[in-house]
Amino acid sequence: MALLEIDNLSAFYGRAQSLHNVSFNVGKGEIVAVIGTNGAGKSTLMDSIMGMVKNTGAIRLEGQDLIGFDSSEIVKRGVGYAPERAHLFPFMTVEDNLLVGGYTARDDIGRNLAHVHELFPVLKQRATQETATQSGGERQMVSVGRALMTSPRLLLVDEPTIGLSPKVCSEIAATLKRLNEEDGLTILITEQNINFAMSLATRVHVLETGHLRISGTPQELAADDALNKAYFGG
Amino acid sequence: MSQILIQGLLLSGLYALIAIGFTLIFSVGRVLNLAYGAYLMLGGYAYFWVVQTMHMPKLLGILVAIGVGVLAGLLKHRLIVKPLKSDPVAVEIATLILAVVIQAGVVLVFNDSAKIMHPIVNGVWRVGGATVTYNILTATIASWVILIGLYYFVRKTHVGRAISAVSMDVKGAAISGINPDRINMITWGLSGALGAIAGVFFASYTQLSPSMWVAPLIIAVAVVIVGGIGSIIGTLIVAHIIGFMEIISTTLVAAELRGVFTMLLIIVVLVMMPKGLFGRGEL
Structure with missing residues (x-):
């Protein structure tokens, strides 16, 4: 099915x-x-x-x-969503944006957060930065990360x-491919x-x-x- | 001078508590709840009825006041805000009418004469030439405790962060698994509780009367307009600006001017800085 x-x-x-x-x-x-x-x-x-x-x-x-x-x-x-224009919470830190994503999957927060940090190490470095001050590429990473915090079966x-540079596009592509191949995530x-x-x-x-x-x-x-x-x- | 400093600090703490429940609703639902002052009135009268009419313990009076505030907030959300789909103008008209209706109800039950509430805590503290009642000191300390508690609630708990998330981006919150309608409802209940407890302290500082909802509403509106979309820290700062302005004007200029400068400040900020001093969508 x-x-x-x-x-x-x-x-x-x-x-x-x-x-x-x-x-x-x-x-x-x-x-x-x-x-x-x-x-x-x-x-x-x-x-x-x-x-x-x-x-x-x-x-x-x-x-x-x-x-x-x-x-x-x-x-x-089990549906996680990274929408167009991200719809992040601009005056919250990167970490808090991700934690909001864990609202329904509270038991998985520790594991999911570690996984998001592993996929996007820059989000760990920028944990206390407000997303309003981030670049487009980083905001997209927070958006995908927030969706992953919901423990999705379908992303x-x-x-x-x-609006992203070719370099950032290929980074995002590599991450999505990795999520699919390593975690078996449907996208x-x-x-x-x-x-x-x-x-x-x-x-x-x-x-x-x-x-x-x-x-x-x-x-x-x-x-x-x-x-x-x-x-x-x- | 020390009198102004101490009275200013005490009054400002109370003003911050008065404004915070109103700010919360404005941040999350983007509507001005003009019946907010009625929460204070309901809280004050509920406490008065329990403690001075029924002669029950003060703590029970405070708990009943909070219960009445929560109930008023939840009913308002269910019966007015939700059916009107949070249309700001419709909600503002409806809540203003509701405040007048609640005033009539209070007159009917308690009559229209003002009532003096006994202090929640008796006694006086003399410090550096200033006289401070334990009552206002308790109100200020309680305000600070509640505001700090609320700050940590919003920052550190799932529901608190959800309230903050809905205030910044409803779609973003919804796709994070938050039900914005439910968060709105919780916020209305919380706002009712905060308003009611502020009402108990406010009434013990001034007096109970069926028109007592107007002054705190003006303070709350001033804090939101001057501070911009409400943050808890912004609310605290603006409450101190308004509190000190009021103490200085009534002490040094004329006592009759109580509240006038606050209203003038609303107009000046509306004209000069429409987004307020801290105009951003933070909570």
């Missing part, structure tokens, strides 16, 4: 519909990427999984429907590379940065104005002329 099943998912903001019957699965231990341009519905998809948007259709985690539950319950069930990462990423997504994911879906257009392995998609034309101008 897939860890995450998304079945005929539509999303609505008032009368506006921003996802149209989207369906795909994420298998246990996979890294799946959803790529698309601005406004394609990538963040809406992630927010839908977290119970923050009005939806129809089904979102199942290990067969259990998530729709109708609030975010705190979804976090408890959602929304546009982790936005769903959304990206505009296609190279980043293709280098990490085992399967890639292309989202366009709320519709899932093309799906395949990175190799299949790289061979797709229409996709190359649309995204690489080739």
Whole structure:
């Protein structure tokens, strides 16, 4: 059984519909990427999984429907989320931001914090710094770290590379790969940065104005002329 | 001079306690709870009823006052704030009306004459030419103990950090597994408790009357506006600015001006520094 099943998912903001019957699965231990341009519905998809948007259709985690539950319950069930623009607590220290992430997984706080420090040693050095004064790359690390503090079985990462330098992007990519390979963590990423997504994911879906257009392995998609034309101008 | 220094310190501690529950709600829910002064009134009258009408122990009076404050806060959240989806203007209008309704209720039950509350602690301390009642000294020490306790609660406990997290980024808090609505409810209850206990001390320092909710509300509004979005440390600093300003103006200028400078300060800060002295979203 897939860890995450998304079945005929539509999303609505008032009368506006921003996802149209989207369906795909994420298998246990996979890294799946959803790529698309601005406004394609990538963040809406992630927010839908977290119970923050009005939806129809089904979102199942290990067969259990998530729709109708609030975010705190979804976090408890094992979904960690590093959203676009991080949504950190700006006037709290790095350490306190991470500790807030441990709100539901209190028994694992010591182990999770040690693991986050091992993945991102700079966060240990900056433990007492307020996140408002951090660089974009470090803030992204705190965001992923905070999501890991929830002891997730599924990690959602929304546009982790936005506004970051290539060096920081490759560091983030290496960490996500390590989480997947060493810890067996299942990861769903959304990206505009296609190279980043293709280098990490085992399967890639292309989202366009709320519709899932093309799906395949990175190799299949790289061979797709229409996709190359649309995204690489080739 | 020492009189001004001592009275200023004592009054400021009490003002900080008065303001902190109001600041808490403003930080977390981004609404001005204009019925906040009514918590103080309810707390004061609850204590008065238990201790001076029913002749029960003072400690029980304080506990009943806290209980009434918590209940008032929780009811206000459930019946007003939640249905209005924390719309600031609607909540502010509704809470202001509620304060007037509670005032009418107090008049109905206790009549409209002012009541003198016996000191919570009897006795006087003379220090360096100044006279300090044990009552106000107790109020100040209790204020400091409560504020320090609250500071550590917010910094060091899961629920405290969650309150702080919701005050800074609701979405960030929600995806950390915090239920913002539940934290809002806890904050309203906590604010009610803080208001009620401040009310017991405030009433023992001044007197009980059905209009006693107005002065502490102005102090609380001043602290939030002058301090910016509320931090506990910021609240303490601004409470001291306002407390000392009041003591200096009433001692050296004219006693009739009590409160006037505080209100003028609100206007000056609103015009000159709309974000307040410490305008940031910290708690």
